[in-house]
Amino acid sequence: MQKFEDGILNFEDRKDIADKLGVSLSTIYRWVRQRSSRATGADRSVSSCISIGKALEVLSSPQIIEKYAGLEAVFKLIAWLRWPNSPHDHPAAIATCAITYLSRDSTAAALDELPPEGLALVLKHISVDKLRKMCAGDDANFINFDIWPLYNQNYDELDYFADIANFILAYRPHSKDRRRSTSLQNAHFVHENGLFGYKWPMTLETFRKYWGIYGPSAALLYVRKYHYAHNLVLDPSDTEFNMSVDRIWRERSETITFLSCCQAASSLLRERLDYRTTGLENFPIFPETLPPTALEVRPLPLKVHALLDGRES
Numbered sequence: 256m257q258k259f260e261d262g263i264l265n266f267e268d269r270k271d272i273a274d275k276l277g278v279s280l281s282t283i284y285r286w287v288r289q290r291s292s293r294a295t296g297a298d299r300s301v302s303s304c305i306s307i308g309k310a311l312e313v314l315s316s317p318q319i320i321e322k323y324a325g326l327e328a329v330f331k332l333i334a335w336l337r338w339p340n341s342p343h344d345h346p347a348a349i350a351t352c353a354i355t356y357l358s359r360d361s362t363a364a365a366l367d368e369l370p371p372e373g374l375a376l377v378l379k380h381i382s383v384d385k386l387r388k389m390c391a392g393d394d395a396n397f398i399n400f401d402i403w404p405l406y407n408q409n410y411d412e413l414d415y416f417a418d419i420a421n422f423i424l425a426y427r428p429h430s431k432d433r434r435r436s437t438s439l440q441n442a443h444f445v446h447e448n449g450l451f452g453y454k455w456p457m458t459l460e461t462f463r464k465y466w467g468i469y470g471p472s473a474a475l476l477y478v479r480k481y482h483y484a485h486n487l488v489l490d491p492s493d494t495e496f497n498m499s500v501d502r503i504w505r506e507r508s509e510t511i512t513f514l515s516c517c518q519a520a521s522s523l524l525r526e527r528l529d530y531r532t533t534g535l536e537n538f539p540i541f542p543e544t545l546p547p548t549a550l551e552v553r554p555l556p557l558k559v560h561a562l563l564d565g566r567e568s
Contacts, residue, residue, distance in 0.1 A: 260285050266490075278401030278457060282412070285341055303379060304346050307335045312542040315514050323372040326505045331491050334502075335401065339471040340537055344379040348398045349388075353377045355491035356500055400490040405455050411529040413476050413488060418451050420477035423527050424520065427556045428563070437527045439466055441563060450559050471537040474521035478513065480521075481553050485513040512548065515526065519547035 262272035264556065273280040305327055313320055313328035320328075332346035357363070357373040366374055372534045422442050443452060443462040457465070469476070479485065489499050503510050518541040528535055540549075 256286050258284065260449065270453060277405060277467055279401065279405075279412075280403050281399035281403065284399060285338060285344065285425060293297075304342065304349065305331045308540045308542075309504075309534075310335070311514060311539060311545075314507075314546040315511050315542055317511070322504075323376050326353065326500070327376055327449040329500055329503050330356075335489060335539075336421055336472050336488050337402075338476060346382065348400075349386050350377050351398050352489075352496075352500075353380070356497055358495045360544050366554050367531055369458060375396050390565075400492065402488065402490075407451070408454060412465075412469065412479065415451070415453055415455065416473045417476040417480040418453075419446075420473035420520070420524060421481065421553055422451070422555065422559070424477070424523050424552045426439065426559070426563075439463055439532060445562065446561075449561055450562060466532075470532075470535070471539060472555065474524050475517045475537075478516045478520050479552075481518050482550060483513045485509060487513075511545070514541070515545055515548040517541070522547060523550070523552075 258276060259269075259272050264271065270280055273283055276283075308329040310331040313324060314332065330349040331345065333344040333352060338344040338348070353373065354377045357369050357377070359533055361369070365367050366377065369377070379449075383388040402413060404411050405415070413496065415441075419442050424447060426437050426441070428437065439462065440459060443457075443459050446453065446462070447456070475487070479487065485503075486499065487503065489496055493499070521538055524537065525538060
């Protein structure tokens with residue numbers, strides 16, 4: 256953030272600065288919002304926002320759920336997958352999803368022309384303070400759903416953390432030596448040696464911080480990439496946004512199957528990681544009524560084991 260702010264003071268283009276830092280502009284704006292939220296405290300829309308646990312309960316329920324309660328759960332999951340540890344971003348993201356969904360095929364020209372239930376959903380998740388900052392032109396307060404490729408490569412942050420989760424789930428040390436254990440430190444070591452195939456150099460401290468940001472959603476990103484192609488990472492600007500939302504909500508059996516796989520992956524991640532691992536406390540709690548689906552973990556390349564087995568003390 257300091258390098259980004261220094262670049263702005265030197266009249267550099269914001270996108271160019273982000274590209275040089277190897278981080279998306281939306282990620283930098285998220286950090287700005289996180290810093291701002293710590294300074295100002297939570298607003299009412301944050302405290303009234305549906306929890307991820309409740310959203311998972313609604314989406315995995317075999318019972319008939321009221322339409323707008325279901326849409327709120329879908330929009331919460333969309334927001335949470337993009338920003339699992341940034342709850343201050345969720346209300347505005349949910350409101351953005353709701354307005355987009357409700358207005359896509361509507362003739363409504365003003366909020367009060369939306370269906371009453373839809374208007375209530377929007378107003379529940381947007382605060383006066385957030386609107387004030389957005390209308391004042393504060394870039395950091397606009398919710399950007401873009402997923403940027405890292406270093407202009409054919410992968411992004413979500414791909415990256417899906418593979419980190421895969422390492423944690425699949426690695427089986429051939430020694431009881433703690434240095435060979437399943438840990439974020441060893442995941443970072445494998446990453447730095449290029450065995451995940453990603454060009455994204457970072458220190459162990461930065462790696463741990465990034466895990467803290469995305470770790471809670473890693474199980475869902477892993478299942479999405481390797482086991483069950485049920486896309487929940489949606490962008491309201493996509494012309495097929497409404498169709499995708501309807502698919503998640505209406506084809507409930509498919510969504511329930513996906514979440515059942517995610518519950519299994521999330522439980523396995525908890526078991527494999529040290530209980531003190533950053534972000535573990537914010538892993539989602541799946542409903543007890545949702546039975547986990549057994550997963551066949553994708554094996555790691557042999558060279559990963561060889562690298563760690565041959566690691567120097």
